[in-house]
Amino acid sequence: MPLFDVYPLYEVEPTRARGVYVYDQKGTKYLDLYGGHAVISIGHGHRTYKRMLKKQLHRIGFYSNAVQNPLQEKLSAEINRQSGCTDYELFMCSSGAEANENALKLASFHTGKSRVIAFDNAFHGRTSAAVAATDNKNIQAPLNAQQKVDFIPFNDADALEKELAKGDVCAVIFEAIQGVGGLDEPTAAFVAQMETLCENHQACLIADEVQSGFGRSGDFFAFQKYNIKPHIISIAKGMGNGFPVGGILVNPVIKAKYGMLGTTFGGNHLACSASLAVLQVLEKEKLYDHAKAMGEYFIERAKELPFVKTIKGRGLMLGLEFEKEVGALRKELIFKHRIFTGGSSNKNLIRILPPLNVKQKHLDQLFTALNACH
Numbered sequence: 001m002p003l004f005d006v007y008p009l010y011e012v013e014p015t016r017a018r019g020v021y022v023y024d025q026k027g028t029k030y031l032d033l034y035g036g037h038a039v040i041s042i043g044h045g046h047r048t049y050k051r052m053l054k055k056q057l058h059r060i061g062f063y064s065n066a067v068q069n070p071l072q073e074k075l076s077a078e079i080n081r082q083s084g085c086t087d088y089e090l091f092m093c094s095s096g097a098e099a100n101e102n103a104l105k106l107a108s109f110h111t112g113k114s115r116v117i118a119f120d121n122a123f124h125g126r127t128s129a130a131v132a133a134t135d136n137k138n139i140q141a142p143l144n145a146q147q148k149v150d151f152i153p154f155n156d157a158d159a160l161e162k163e164l165a166k167g168d169v170c171a172v173i174f175e176a177i178q179g180v181g182g183l184d185e186p187t188a189a190f191v192a193q194m195e196t197l198c199e200n201h202q203a204c205l206i207a208d209e210v211q212s213g214f215g216r217s218g219d220f221f222a223f224q225k226y227n228i229k230p231h232i233i234s235i236a237k238g239m240g241n242g243f244p245v246g247g248i249l250v251n252p253v254i255k256a257k258y259g260m261l262g263t264t265f266g267g268n269h270l271a272c273s274a275s276l277a278v279l280q281v282l283e284k285e286k287l288y289d290h291a292k293a294m295g296e297y298f299i300e301r302a303k304e305l306p307f308v309k310t311i312k313g314r315g316l317m318l319g320l321e322f323e324k325e326v327g328a329l330r331k332e333l334i335f336k337h338r339i340f341t342g343g344s345s346n347k348n349l350i351r352i353l354p355p356l357n358v359k360q361k362h363l364d365q366l367f368t369a370l371n372a373c374h
């Protein structure tokens, strides 16, 4: 049976990975500055990660959410402690889209309303409400048109107020640093206005931290650069370092009710262990501060490149914008210099999303390669 052909694939077949490197079947070594799309947080094949998953696998890998699983409480307490978002509650699922789907659904349950406000260039996933809140017509099917979503630009408080004043908005969903959209960020003033306007108009503010969370921005969550308290925070990607796990942190003003949300796989024993391992390593290896320092180093070095038009992002969620499209450059980086980078919906931008324990010497390798390509 052929594979359903939805992915344009690079001719590379990773068969092994360790730290910031992946290796193909011939043993060729590639520097991973893409992290498998911002997923690899603590590095490939980390010792603690392997040890904890293996131990859990030998005990129990999975049982349903109909029974006690204290690992979920342990994980919830650890996320509360490390993130400083102390009075949230955790619901677990298995992917970023599912996290946002549940976040939007919960906002609708809570407010009794159904329209969503999202932002230009937003990406929130490929499921029903999440894809409708994604600013890309090409990935929306006619079926998705049943959702009521309107897009406005970042930093347009008047437009936001006008929409919220209509009284039918259940949620405003935003990425503090846009991922797929190309690393744009709202201003601090606008983020504060979003919070106030949502409060005034009884709408939920949802921070989509699927890509930017778990230390990638240098803070636990990218929105924590601002003094706000979203109603719901969605998480996935770096949370599991490759194990499929996601979730939402829910402000307790939103009350849980039996049956309101649910999942078969979400929060299983292996998923919790993977995420507990990630948190243990993030803290022990001080990867929040490290990501911040590496981001600052990257930005300083990138300023030396005359062919780079704009440097975007922070921590290890970074983008380099060029005057022309970067498709050919990214291919050259892979096949000539053996470096993986990411693309975005901005065709002129490469994304840098390495494991959070990447070192200066690895970033230097990219700068040497970029200079050689120009």
Ligand SMILES: Cc1ncc(COP(=O)(O)O)c(C=O)c1O
Residues within 6 Å of the ligand: 037, 095, 096, 097, 098, 100, 123, 124, 125, 126, 175, 179, 180, 208, 209, 210, 211, 212, 236, 237
């Ligand atoms: C900000 C953001 N939200 C949601 C998603 C969807 O996550 P997933 O692919 O795990 O469903 C992504 C994926 O790239 C993302 O970047």
